[in-house]
Amino acid sequence: MRANVHKDTKPELEVRSFLHKNGYRYRLHYSRLPGKPDIVFPSRKKLIDVRGCFWHDHRCARHSRLPKARSHFWTEKLRANSERDHRNEQLWVAAGWTFQIVWECELKDKKAELERSLIDFLKDNPA
Template structure:
């Protein structure tokens, strides 16, 4: 099947997909800050450069998009209809990398929390309460 848009336009579209400071991250950071949490962003010294690091609680938070990180059972984790072999491999590598980084962080003594796009958009207050409970109970 032929792509509906030109190669140049597809490249332009893909270049607009952000890796840092996404709407999800900014929303979660705002909620955390309002609740009194202080954090670091994208700590380069930690495996996977976690999106949010709460050093006081030795906790890292990854903010995952359901499509890119394959949120199991989520309607947002769809498979593109074209180039399925490419996408299957790409998603497989992403999930493997996520698992590897999580294992490395746990070995270093960090608690890992994952916030999914669909959960954050559906009920941000529930997500922040869950984070508070997990972080405060880990002390």
């Protein structure tokens, strides 16, 4: 597991590239927020967290199959990751932040929809 990267993953770089091309500027891995979310817009109080389907237990059939070896370990590991994600989301909301989760499978299967969704999310400015 040492070889698994948690920053600058391919899905994260793809989302960052799209946002940058569309004129959005952001902070990366913002340590002032729980979980150090991937992409943060401090002035808008919005953030985007890019998640891998396997590591964050998305349960999409294509990208998140549980390994057969040591299945108990992996079940517990992925459950703990999901619980941590949920706690972080609650803390973000409590602190007044809005967020969007981007799943790895969305980048592969529904890219155009995802890009429209990200633009809408960032344009939305509640009064």
